[in-house]
Amino acid sequence: MILWATVAYDGPRFAGFQRQNDAQTVQGSLEEALLTIYKENITVQGCGRTDSGVHATGQVVSFAVPDHRDRLLPSLNALTPEGLSILNVDPAPSDFHPRFQCIAREYEYLIHRSNLRHPFLEGRVWRNKEAPEASALRSMTPELLGERDFGAFTRPEYLQEPTRRYLDRILVRNQYDRISGQWLLSIRIRGNAFLHNMIRIMVGTMLQLAKEQPGEEGRDILRGILESRDRNRAGPTAPASGLYFRRAYYPADRSFQEAGLCTLSGYPEFRSRK
Known part of the structure; x- marks a missing residue:
């Protein structure tokens, strides 16, 4: 199943969002915590690849897990470093991708x-x-x-x-x-x-x-x-x-709204959003 989460972090404590082999990053910290919980490698996808030193209060991430375990939210917060907090963990649409579907x-x-x-x-x-x-x-x-x-x-x-x-x-x-x-x-x-x-x-x-x-x-x-x-x-x-990074917006589709994601209607659609 696919879960989505809102993540907040203090930028100077991390070498950016994206995973690096020799530095503490947001993505790497989340994946290490999920490995401890599920005993398997789980890839975390993010909405925005913030640089080193940049903060976030509304970064949206997703990850595929075998099941939504009890106390997953407190477990993740206990296993991640200071300066990083997971604010919610909720089921997402089965095809959800926080970056590519963000408008x-x-x-x-x-x-x-x-x-x-x-x-x-x-x-x-x-x-x-x-x-x-x-x-x-x-x-x-x-x-x-x-x-x-x-x-x-x-x-x-x-x-x-x-x-x-x-x-x-x-x-x-x-x-x-x-x-x-x-x-x-x-x-x-x-x-x-x-x-x-x-x-x-x-x-x-x-x-x-x-x-x-x-x-x-x-x-x-x-x-x-x-x-x-x-x-x-x-x-x-x-x-x-x-x-x-304050907020990510998604299309005003029922599936996104029921999942609790922030949605926006009538926003222009662009083909290239790299």
Whole structure:
């Protein structure tokens, strides 16, 4: 049977999601725990291959097991390392694949506009005193919405692959963090899929332009960067510490809804979602 789970993890504790032979990863940790429970190798599939240092609160994974054992959820949490939590384990549709059937993914980037370290924010945000106001960043978002070629926002070696992606939502706002008692700048982005480092380069570029070329000039430059597909024209890559995988969305089919997965209706369908 196929089970699906929501996984949350503290990015700096792992060398990314994908399994590596010589480093602790999210996929590797989950597979080791399943091996201990079921005494056989079980492959874990993930919705998003987050890089080293990137956090998640809503990563969706799946795995095929002989049976859904009692106390599987607490057993998995007991066998996985600190910084990784499995929030639920539930039956999935028989043909479920968390990555290939996902129609949209939502990330959030958090910035602390301060030059002072905070014990409850260190390693969990980008501490950047020079970050512009939310309104300056918000004015740039129309240039990024819709289906566009985001080749300038990834590493050059990935330009041989499809680089067109669709973004339908970019929300920029100030939000109060109750744990730290600090105001954070939040950039929440939803799209059908994302290129390697795309969000971090996008955030770094937006901050640089909003600071150095605010207003219409900055929007014109951003438009030119996208048209160029040239990584060298884009801004710096924002640190991994501020990026969170928040949510995965699936088609509004009855099978996904009954399984408890987050669904979305009327979302455009794309053939290439690598």
